[in-house]
Amino acid sequence: MNIMWSLLIPEWTVFAFLMILLFGEMFSREFSGKLASQVTFLGSFVTLIACFSVLGVTDSTFGGSFMVDSLATFFKIFFAITLIGVVPMCHEFFDRRLKNPGEFYLVLWSSLLGLFFLVSANDLLLLFIALEIFTLSLYIMAAYLKHELLSIEAGLKYLILGSLASAFMIYGISLIYVSCGSTSFPVIREVFALRTTHSLILLGILFILSGVCFKVAAVPFQFWVPDVYEGAPTPVVAYLSVASKAAGFAILLKLLFTVFIPFEAARTLMFSVLAAMTILYGNLGALVQTNIKRLFGYSSIGHAGYLLIGIAVGGEAGTSALLYYLVAYGLTNIAAFIVITEVGRRVGSDKIDAYRGLAKRSPFLAGTFFVALLSLAGVPPLAGFFGKFLVLLAAVRGGLGWLALLGALAVAISLFYYLSLVRMMYIEESSSEQAIGVSPVSRFLLVILTASIILVGFWQEPVLSFTRTAVHALF
Amino acid sequence: MILYLPWIPIATAFLMLFVPESQDRLIRRLTLGACSVCFAITVSLLVNFEIGNAGYQYVQRFDWVPSLGISYQVGLDGINMTLCLLHALVSLAGAFMSCSVSKRAKEYHIFFLLLVGAIYGVFTVLDLFFLYLFYEMTLIPLYPMIGIWGSKNKEYGAMQLTLFITAGAVIALFGLLVLYHRMGANSFDLIRMADTLKAAPLDQSIQNWIAPFLLIGFGVIASLWPLHSWSPIGYAAAPTSVSMLHAGVLKKMGPYMILRVAVTLLPDGVAHWATPLAVLAAIGILYAGYAAIRQQDLKFIIGFSSVSHMGYVLLGIAALTPVALSGAVFLMFSHGVMAACTFALVGFIYEQSHMRGIADFGGLAKQIPFVGMCLVMACMASLGLPGFSNFASELVVFIGTWPRYPLIVCLAVFGILITAIYLLRTVQQVCYGPPNPRWSQIKDAVTLFEKFPFLLLLGALLLFGFWPQGLLRIIGPTVEAILS
Numbered sequence: 001m002n003i004m005w006s007l008l009i010p011e012w013t014v015f016a017f018l019m020i021l022l023f024g025e026m027f028s029r030e031f032s033g034k035l036a037s038q039v040t041f042l043g044s045f046v047t048l049i050a051c052f053s054v055l056g057v058t059d060s061t062f063g064g065s066f067m068v069d070s071l072a073t074f075f076k077i078f079f080a081i082t083l084i085g086v087v088p089m090c091h092e093f094f095d096r097r098l099k100n101p102g103e104f105y106l107v108l109w110s111s112l113l114g115l116f117f118l119v120s121a122n123d124l125l126l127l128f129i130a131l132e133i134f135t136l137s138l139y140i141m142a143a144y145l146k147h148e149l150l151s152i153e154a155g156l157k158y159l160i161l162g163s164l165a166s167a168f169m170i171y172g173i174s175l176i177y178v179s180c181g182s183t184s185f186p187v188i189r190e191v192f193a194l195r196t197t198h199s200l201i202l203l204g205i206l207f208i209l210s211g212v213c214f215k216v217a218a219v220p221f222q223f224w225v226p227d228v229y230e231g232a233p234t235p236v237v238a239y240l241s242v243a244s245k246a247a248g249f250a251i252l253l254k255l256l257f258t259v260f261i262p263f264e265a266a267r268t269l270m271f272s273v274l275a276a277m278t279i280l281y282g283n284l285g286a287l288v289q290t291n292i293k294r295l296f297g298y299s300s301i302g303h304a305g306y307l308l309i310g311i312a313v314g315g316e317a318g319t320s321a322l323l324y325y326l327v328a329y330g331l332t333n334i335a336a337f338i339v340i341t342e343v344g345r346r347v348g349s350d351k352i353d354a355y356r357g358l359a360k361r362s363p364f365l366a367g368t369f370f371v372a373l374l375s376l377a378g379v380p381p382l383a384g385f386f387g388k389f390l391v392l393l394a395a396v397r398g399g400l401g402w403l404a405l406l407g408a409l410a411v412a413i414s415l416f417y418y419l420s421l422v423r424m425m426y427i428e429e430s431s432s433e434q435a436i437g438v439s440p441v442s443r444f445l446l447v448i449l450t451a452s453i454i455l456v457g458f459w460q461e462p463v464l465s466f467t468r469t470a471v472h473a474l475f
Numbered sequence: 476m477i478l479y480l481p482w483i484p485i486a487t488a489f490l491m492l493f494v495p496e497s498q499d500r501l502i503r504r505l506t507l508g509a510c511s512v513c514f515a516i517t518v519s520l521l522v523n524f525e526i527g528n529a530g531y532q533y534v535q536r537f538d539w540v541p542s543l544g545i546s547y548q549v550g551l552d553g554i555n556m557t558l559c560l561l562h563a564l565v566s567l568a569g570a571f572m573s574c575s576v577s578k579r580a581k582e583y584h585i586f587f588l589l590l591v592g593a594i595y596g597v598f599t600v601l602d603l604f605f606l607y608l609f610y611e612m613t614l615i616p617l618y619p620m621i622g623i624w625g626s627k628n629k630e631y632g633a634m635q636l637t638l639f640i641t642a643g644a645v646i647a648l649f650g651l652l653v654l655y656h657r658m659g660a661n662s663f664d665l666i667r668m669a670d671t672l673k674a675a676p677l678d679q680s681i682q683n684w685i686a687p688f689l690l691i692g693f694g695v696i697a698s699l700w701p702l703h704s705w706s707p708i709g710y711a712a713a714p715t716s717v718s719m720l721h722a723g724v725l726k727k728m729g730p731y732m733i734l735r736v737a738v739t740l741l742p743d744g745v746a747h748w749a750t751p752l753a754v755l756a757a758i759g760i761l762y763a764g765y766a767a768i769r770q771q772d773l774k775f776i777i778g779f780s781s782v783s784h785m786g787y788v789l790l791g792i793a794a795l796t797p798v799a800l801s802g803a804v805f806l807m808f809s810h811g812v813m814a815a816c817t818f819a820l821v822g823f824i825y826e827q828s829h830m831r832g833i834a835d836f837g838g839l840a841k842q843i844p845f846v847g848m849c850l851v852m853a854c855m856a857s858l859g860l861p862g863f864s865n866f867a868s869e870l871v872v873f874i875g876t877w878p879r880y881p882l883i884v885c886l887a888v889f890g891i892l893i894t895a896i897y898l899l900r901t902v903q904q905v906c907y908g909p910p911n912p913r914w915s916q917i918k919d920a921v922t923l924f925e926k927f928p929f930l931l932l933l934g935a936l937l938l939f940g941f942w943p944q945g946l947l948r949i950i951g952p953t954v955e956a957i958l959s
Contacts, residue, residue, distance in 0.1 A: 379615060380607075381608055393656075396649075396653055396656045401653060404649055405649045408645035408649045412638055423630060427622040460540050
C-alpha cells in the first residue's frame with residue numbers, strides 16, 4: 001500500500017510534540033513544572049503552521065480511510081488556534097494549584113491528536129477511534145483537580161454519560177456495518193443511496209446521531225453540560241466548549257452531507273426541532289444562574305441551537321453560515337474564558353458576584369469581557385452578530401422562517417443575562433477596591449482576540465470566503 | 476465627506492482609550508472637537524444640497540460582501556439630510572452638556588462618541604445590512620450609560636429600555652430577512668431594492684404579512700402605543716446627554732426606518748395596515764398626554780410628552796399623503812430639537828438641585844432668568860405656539876392627514892389641548908409663583924459656554940419656525956418621489 005506521508009504533516013507535528021512531552025516527563029523533573037506549558041504553547045504555533053502545509057490539498061491515503069480536504073483543514077486550523085488560546089489559560093490556572101502539571105499537557109496533546117484524526121476520518125471505525133481518543137483525554141482533563149470534589153464529580157459524570165453516548169454510537173456503527181458490509185464512507189454512501197428506506201441503516205443513523213448530539217450538547221442530550229462546566233477546571237471548560245462542540249459539528253457535517261445524503265427530508269425536520277428546543281432550553285436556563293461557568297454552560301447550549309439551524313438548513317448557505325458562527329463563537333468564547341480564568345485566579349471565585357465592580361478593579365478585563373459578552377449576544381458590529389445574521393438568513397432562505405423568528409427572539413432573551421453580567425461589572429460596586437492584574441500573555445491574547453472579534457464582525461469577506469471554500473468539500 | 480461622518484466620532488472614541496483618565500480637559504476637547512467637525516460637515520452638506528432633486532445626493536458605494544449583495548453605500552436625500560441636521564445639532568449640544576460629567580468621565584465620553592457615531596451611521600448609509608448594523612450598534616453604549624450615570628431606578632430603566640428596543644430590532648430583522656429573500660435580487664442596496672420593487676412589486680399578500688414585522692419592530696423605538704412603556708422610565712433614569720440624544724434623535728430612527736424601508740419597499744403592505752397604525756398613534760397621543768397630566772416628576776412629564784408627540788409623527792406616516800409625510804419628517808426634526816432642549820434644561824436644573832418634582836420648585840424664572848426663560852420657550856414650542864417650528868410641522872401633519880382620517884385628526888387635535896394643560900401647569904409651578912427659598916443659591920447659565928447648547932437648539936426652532944420652507948423644500952420632492 002502506498003502511503004502519502006505528506007498528507008499527515010499536521011498529525012505528525014502533533015505526534016512529535018506528544019512524544020517530546022512524554023519523554024520530557026520521563027527524564028526530567030524541571031520539565032514537568034514550567035517547560036511543559038512553554039513547549040506546548042510553542043507547539044501550538046508550530047501545529048498551526050503545519051496545518052497550512054495541507055491547505056488546498058484534497059487527497060486520501062491509508063486505503064481511503066484517511067482523507068484530507070478543505071473542510072478537514074479548516075477544522076485543523078480551528079483546533080490549532082483553539083489550542084493557542086487555551087494553553088496560556090492552563091498555565092495561569094495550574095500554576096499555583098499543581099506542582100507538576102506536565103502530564104496535563106500530555107493529555108491535551110493526545111486529545112488534539114484525536115481531533116485531527118477525527119476530522120480527517122473517512123471510515124466509521126477510524127472516526128470512532130479518534131473520537132474515543134479525544135473524549136478519553138477529556139474525561140481525564142475534566143477530573144484533573146483530583147483534590148477537588150466538584151472536579152471529580154464533573155469528570156465522573158462526563159465519563160458515565162459520555163460512555164453511554166459512545167455505546168449508542170458504536171451500536172449504530174455495528175448496525176450500519178451489518179447492512180452495508182463495510183465501514184468505509186464511500187461504500188456506505190453507495191449502499192444507502194440504493195436502499196434509502198433500509199430500516200437497519202436508518203436505525204443505525206439515529207443511534208450515531210444521538211451519540212454526536214451528546215457531543216454538541218443538543219437538547220435532549222445536554223444534561224451533563226451545566227454540572228461538568230461548573231466542576232471542571234476553567235481552561236478545560238473553554239476547550240470543551242469550543243473544541244468538543246466543533247468536533248461534534250465536524251462529524252455531523254461529514255456524515256449528513258457526504259454519507260447519508262438521502263436522509264435529507266428527515267434531517268431538516270429532525271434538526272429544526274432539535275435546534276428550536278436547544279435554543280430555548282439554553283437561553284431560558286441561563287437566566288437564573290449564579291455561577292459564571294454554569295451560565296456559560298447554558299449559553300453554550302443556546303449557541304449549539306443556532307449552529308444546529310445551519311445543519312437543519314443544509315446546503316452551501318447553511319453549512320458555511322454554521323462554520324462562520326463557529327469561528328465567531330470560538331474566538332469569543334476563548335476570550336471570555338481567558339477573563340474567567342484570570343478573575344477566578346485573582347478573586348478566587350467563579351460566582352457571578354465575584355465580577356462586582358470589575359470595571360474599577362481592572363478596566364482592561366472588564367472592557368474585553370464586555371466586548372466578548374456582546375459578541376455572544378449577537379450585537380453588531382461584533383463577530384457573533386454576523387454569525388447569527390448568516391444563520392438566520394440561511395434559515396429564511398431555506399424555508400424555515402419560524403425557526404429564524406424564534407432564533408431572533410432568543411437574542412433578546414440572551415441579552416438579559418449577558419447584560420446582567422455587564423451590570424455586575426460596570427454598575428455594581430465591589431466591596432474590595434483592590435486592582436486586579438493580568439498576566440502579560442493573557443493581556444496580549446485578549447488584545448488580539450478582541451481585535452479579531454471586531455474585525456471578523458465588520459470585515460466579513462475573508463472569513464466568509466474561507467468558510468465557503470471549506471464547505472466546497474461537501475458539495 | 477459624508478463618508479467620514481460616522482467614523483470621526485468612532486475613531487475619536489478609539490483614540491480616547493489611550494488617553495489617561497486624569498486628562499479630563501483633553502477628553503472633553505476631543506468630544507467637543509469630534510462633534511463640531513461633524514456639525515460643520517453636515518452644515519456644508521446642507522448648504523451644497525441640490526434643492527428640487529428627489530433622488531439621493533453625495534452617493535458613494537463600495538462593495539463589501541458581494542456574494543450576499545452587501546455594499547457600504549452612503550447618500551442623502553431630503554429625509555435623511557433633515558435628520559442628519561437634527562443629529563448634528565443635538566449631538567453638538569449634547570457634547571456641551573456632557574462636559575459637566577465628572578464621575579468616570581473617560582468611559583462616559585467613549586460611550587457617548589460611539590453612540591453619536593452609530594447614529595450618524597444610521598442616517599447616512601443606504602444599505603439595508605449596514606442600516607441595521609448601525610441601528611443595533613446604538614444599543615452598545617446605551618445600557619452602561621444609563622446604568623452607570625443615570626439616576627432613580629437606573630438599572631431597571633436601563634434594562635427595560637435595552638430589552639424593548641432589542642426585541643423590536645430582532646422582530647424587524649426577521650421582517651428584513653424575509654423581504655430580502657422574497658425580493659430575490661440578492662442585494663441589500665436600498666437604491667437597487669427600491670428600483671427592483673418598483674418595477675416588480677411583491678404580491679399584496681406577501682407585503683401584508685411582512686409589513687407588520689417592520690411596523691411593530693421599528694414602532695417599538697418610535698414608542699408606538701402600547702409598546703411605549705420603556706420610554707418615560709428610561710428617560711427619567713438616563714443622564715442628561717443620553718436623554719437628549721435618545722428623545723431627540725434615537726427615537727426618530729423608528730419612523731425613519733419605517734419610511735426608508737417599509738413605506739418605500741412595501742407601499743401596499745403599509746397601506747393595508749395604515750388604519751390600525753393611525754388608530755394606535757391617536758391612542759398614543761391622547762393616552763400619553765393624559766398620563767403626562769398625572770405626573771409630578773419633570774422628566775416623566777417630558778418623557779410622556781415625547782411619546783405623545785411621536786404619535787403625531789406616526790399618524791402623519793400612516794396617512795401616506797405627500798403633505799402628511801413632509802409634515803411627519805419636519806415634526807421629527809422639530810420635536811427632536813425641542814425634546815433635546817427640554818431635557819438639557821431639566822438636566823441643568825437637576826444637576827444643581829437633585830430634585831425633579833414640579834412641586835419642589837417655584838419662581839425659577841426669577842432666580843435663574845436665562846434657564847427659566849429657555850424652559851418657558853421650550854415648553855411653548857412643545858405646545859405648538861406659532862413662531863416655533865413645532866407649530867408649523869404639526870399643522871402640516873394635520874392638513875396632510877385630514878383627507879384620509881378626518882375623524883382621527885379631530886381627536887388628535889385634542890392632544891394639543893392636553894399638551895397645553897400639562898405644560899402650562901409645569902411652567903406655572905416651576906418658573907413662576909412664589910420663589911422657593913431653598914433654591915436661592917442655584918446658579919444660572921452665565922458663560923457663553925454654558926448658554927451655547929440652549930441657544931443653538933432654540934435658535935434652530937425659531938429659525939425653521941419662521942422659515943418652515945427652508946426644510947420643507949428639501950423634504951417635499953423626496954417624499955413625493957417615495958409615494959409616486
